[in-house]
Amino acid sequence: MESISLTHAISATNHSFRWRRKRNPEKPFHTQRFHLHKPTGRLQKIHSKHSDFQDLKGYAKPSxxxxxxxxxxxxxxxxxxxxxxxxxxxxxxxxxxxxxxxxxxxxxxxxxxxxxxxxxxxxxxxxxxxxxxxxxxxxxxxxxxxxxxxxxxxxxxxxxxxxxxxxxxxxxxxxxxxxxxx
Missing domain, CATH: 2.60.60 (Lipoxygenase-1)
Structure with missing residues (x-):
């Protein structure tokens, strides 16, 4: 069984403020490589949207x-x-x-x-x-x-x-x- 370190995982919404750079509107997804604990010799990719509110952007939000x-x-x-x-x-x-x-x-x-x-x-x-x-x-x-x-x-x-x-x-x-x- 393989496990992923939480320091390398990306949540569905990007709450990290480390990557505050100008984003290209033509590329709405951010790609990051991470290593698995079990060495496989390959790098895996995770794709996530840049927006904090992925599916609710532009919609009403209950407060x-x-x-x-x-x-x-x-x-x-x-x-x-x-x-x-x-x-x-x-x-x-x-x-x-x-x-x-x-x-x-x-x-x-x-x-x-x-x-x-x-x-x-x-x-x-x-x-x-x-x-x-x-x-x-x-x-x-x-x-x-x-x-x-x-x-x-x-x-x-x-x-x-x-x-x-x-x-x-x-x-x-x-x-x-x-x-x-x-």
Whole structure:
């Protein structure tokens, strides 16, 4: 088994300030050679981007995570009930999320214990991170609360949750918690 010394490894984001020289915009990748502990007679190359924020450059970045209530399945009755329970001071908002899954054969969430992660980011960096599970299982039961598996082929799933009022929404990030979406 080969191991790499941490002094020679490069992280995914380049936090080292040793190489502060003018960078060529035509070559966005930095190449560095390193030696393995086990002498093999060859040098290996690692490629990494120069940017501190590789994948998020030019995108909204969340700076503060705000609390929100647990996700509920959206029905007409639940929206009216949730809306009437909001405080009158205007500090809370009701968020309604509608997600559609493709109708292509095999489109569904592969891991039934997984879910979809949703992050809403406003212009000030305030954000709400919410997990929408594929099934809403109650604490003392093995059955789903609503009897429905969400994010299945051709389904349209509606969810609601309460959270603090955000400013102008700058970005919405959606990702899988685990598993894969076919």
């Amino acid at each position: 503060r995570l705000l609390p929100a209530t647990e996700v509920k399945v959206c029905t007409d009755n639940s929206v009216v009930k949730a809306f009437s329970s909001l405080s009158d001071d205007g500090s809370q908002s009701l968020y309604k999320v509608k997600l559609g899954t493709s109708n292509v054969y095999g489109s569904s969430l592969s891991d039934l214990n997984a879910g979809i992660l949703l992050c809403v980011i406003d212009e000030n960096g305030d954000s709400i991170l919410q997990r929408m599970p594929s099934s809403l299982i109650t604490d003392h039961s093995t059955e789903s609360e609503d009897g429905i598996l969400h994010f299945q082929r051709g389904s349209v799933d509606d969810f609601t949750f309460e959270g603090p009022k955000l400013g102008k929404v700058e970005a919405v990030w959606i990702s899988l918690e685990s598993g894969s979406l076919y």
